[in-house]
Amino acid sequence: MMGCFSSSETNAFCDCTALLQQVSIPPSVTELGDGAFSGCSNLTDVQFAHKGALQVIGNYAFCNCLALQQVSIPPSVTELGDGAFRGCSNLTDVQFAHEGALQVVGNDAFCNCTALQQLSIPPSVTKLGHAFMGCRNLAEVILLGEGFLDLDHLSGEAALNKTKINEMFGPGLSAFSDCRLTTIKIELSQRVARLPIECRRSVEGEIPDMQRLELTQDGNIFASYAVIRRLLGSMNVQDTNNQTAASLHRLLRLISFHELKESSILTELAIWKSRIDQATTPVQPKERSEYRVLIPDPAKCLIMEYCGFTGFLEPTIEGD
Template identity: 50%
Template structure:
């Protein structure tokens, strides 16, 4: 069980070590060099420490029994064929710190069926997350995704990648930003359950065990081992828009504005019945409240006589 030295780039201690079943990587490492664990067929699990920023060419190529890879935040670059022919890999989660996914990085991973990108803050359009379909923009930040996985693709209409040739992967999953999850967490439990049930019912959205939402985008097969990443028929955008509307609705419903107005009125009419302390919000104020709370585009105020 070798332990690579504390250096910026370990040598090839593990290369062709067919009986190497476990490896512990020093926290002092910054890079795993080219072909470092090439053809380590007995290796089944690896945890990449947070200090490592780069996986070199073929770093884990031909590790055919490597079934679990934990990539921590801090990793930035996964180079050419880093996980080539890792046929036991079934799912991989890339931290939001990853800025470059190399050519054929997961080529030949014949059991890889799930790829999750935790970079929703940069890979999803922030304008869409604020205003939904009314923003006039799609949910996918095509430029940011292209910079991460494009590798010089000449396609202009949509991002494309050649990181997954000869894989059964059909969908790329991108997590929503943490800020949106926090909005859900602040809601009462019954409201959260309502939203979670809605997510289960909508197409191209998934709910993780810890309550985060994943947006799903089809990988469209193209010639020469390329896959385009598309929100075909805007289905992902439509589904996420519905969730954003529901979150906004519950936020407004739970708002303390009406309660504060009722309490203010009750302090003036102390002898009145509780029902008499109810107060309505004037129509002009409704529109101002909606705009102030950022709900314009998701919800429309009910205007009397409209």
Template identity: 50%
Template sequence: MDGDARVSKRKRNPQLDCVFLYEGGDVAEGMKSEITRVRIGPQVKDIPWGTFQGCRHLAEVHFDEGTNLLTIGDNAFSGCLALRQVTIPTSVTKLDTYAFSDCGNLASVQFSEGLEIIGERAFNRCTELRSVTVPSSVTEVGYGAFTDCTNLTEVILLGGERLLNQGFLDCGFLGGERVLNKKKLSEMIGNGNSLRDCPATNAFRGCPLTTLKISIPRALFERVERLPGECRLSIEQRVHDLRRLELTQDGNILACFPLIRGPSAWNIIEDTNEETAESLHQVIRLISFHELKESSIVIELAMWKSSLVEDRARADSRTSVPDPAKSLIMDYCGFTGFLEPAIEGA
């Protein structure tokens, strides 16, 4: 065994092997068949090429809190057939080529915000993966990153700021924008028939994907958070009632796009009759409606209080906002024409 890699002799019971404490460097080939559990020391900055490749009995990887671990290198955990789940630390910014390739029993991968790059074929042939959530911090998903993950049916992308068109979010159908920013989507996870200036990465080639879910931008989520409780409940109920939208446990709204299999096992996004776009547009209109209603109340209250100060002797000090003034406020806030047609059921 290399001098930089050590084993912690903590016995849990006579039937289980020891915890392997990894503190950097190479792992001797003769040790790999014996390792069942690994603890990555806090001083480790990267796990280099092939460190745990072929550790067929490795079932558990624990990263110490406070680690400065930045990179999980090429083939670092490839072929670890007993590995069933892994949580990538928040410090890691890059998963290199084939990092977890051929981990045939890996059923759960938890990525953290801060990860930027998922390298080429990083999860190639991880056939037990069924759902993957990609953090908003990820800017690059490499060629074939999830190739031949033959049970992977769902991908959730939390980078809504980049992947949904701002024009659509600002103006809905009236702005003439389609809901997806396909150029950015192709740059990130392009499959098959990508745009000419965005080469296909075929990130999910050979996966039986049925749904691509994209979170609404954080700014829109924060607009909902600022509304009174009853308004938020109204929006949440509308999300539950609409097709192609999903509300997560943390209150985030996901726009769901169905996928079909194209030539050569490519995945093609389909929004039949623009159902996803229409549902998302209804929610945006409802958010704007509640914002406008709350703003109108605040403005009228401010004017009423002002009139009291100016003329306490007036019998009727309540002064409503004149319609022309309301129109100017709506135009200034970008609401003009946006609430038409009237919101159903609001």
């Protein structure tokens, strides 16, 4: 597809089963109409412009594209319509932009995509409807970012923000009805990645001893929650004996300690340099140590509060 049009008509290429095998959506397109490529059973490759203007993929836009195996939703898309990729039975890889604009994934958007086994959902998504109903081989869902944790209640099962999960996935995880979902993971890598490499290695070295936490070879950190299936088919996320919550508390405490330490060091260096710069006479190298000051505990508490983890590090501040 070439050109500078802004949207496609409803059913524009519906049932083009013989010739259409590849399609490239130009950056000028803002909306794909309902059923735009529905029934294109030989379509194997869909390329979206990464920096394009596409915002909406319409209802059933790629429904029953049986040969489609991979799709990467561009970061500009805010909404996937109902049944957008319904019945794409060979679809094994769905990629959402981590920092994209996607908010709504419509009902049945990936219904009966039976080859799909794993899925990562970005933090921008607020509603899934019954999006993955019938994906019977989907066993693992990864939630990107800390938004699904209740950082004020990390001491028990309340660490998992079940209210937000139910709002997004529906009661009983209805978004995944008829899936063999066994695990929901929460990705926790971003804050660790911002630490200096020595601090990061120190934190990562502790993770193997933390139950229900996983460190992958590429440095990603995941907290795992088991999915329990009930008698009537609904599902529930469970933290057995609060193992995940306890490990999360320990991990975030370590991260906070290193954040506080690094913030204190940088602040001390800045104050030290400022005092030297403001001296009335040039400070000789051997005299510079006299201008150094330590960050007082009240200031450390403010830094800790800024980091968002007041209450984690009192023993550290008090010297225990």
